[in-house]
Amino acid sequence: DTAVSQTPKYLVTQMGNDKSIKCEQNLGHDTMYWYKQDSKKFLKIMFSYNNKELIINETVPNRFSPKSPDKAHLNLHINSLELGDSAVYFCASSQRGRQGRQAFFGQGTRLTVV
């Protein structure tokens, strides 16, 4: 019944490894996002997909590659992980409705690079 679900919830890995985070939404929304929250709790958008098409690609190292196989899924693959990649990554989805475009968030994936 979870609207936006991410896996895994926790990820601890060594520098230089490649890892993926998966996100699925069952709300039928047309837009999905990846946000990064740093240790000071600042939230920055990384990517946004609308109907499987990339529409936002903020200044993010090209080691980060999103993939949207369908409207309900947006995965994030990270190559050659660095210490500075340690953060909480949130997936979200949205759809324009009568209350504007509200975004619903997953519970986050806490990535720790050691």
Next chain:
Amino acid sequence: GEDVEQSLFLSVREGDSSVINCTYTDSSSTYLYWYKQEPGAGLQLLTYIFSNMDMKQDQRLTVLLNKKDKHLSLRIADTQTGDSAIYFCAEIREDSSYKLIFGSGTRLLVRP
């Protein structure tokens, strides 16, 4: 720039009112939002306001919007210890990017 600004910290006593302020940037934003983040959890949408409104009340929550000054506030009446969390205001770009831009978050601490 794209900065949405909030004060970083607020401490209140249980039962008092809390007021969290936010200054946003895009005068064309049609909706503005308040999100709550409890420790170790994701962001939960608390309330929103449409840009043609000055005020919206939802139980203990009151949102005030001053479009001229691009100022948004969230008032929590009768604040409870369970309200302790980080509160984010957010504005949405109504262009094709659908970008939701967040403030820096205000950490609310409710003292018993």
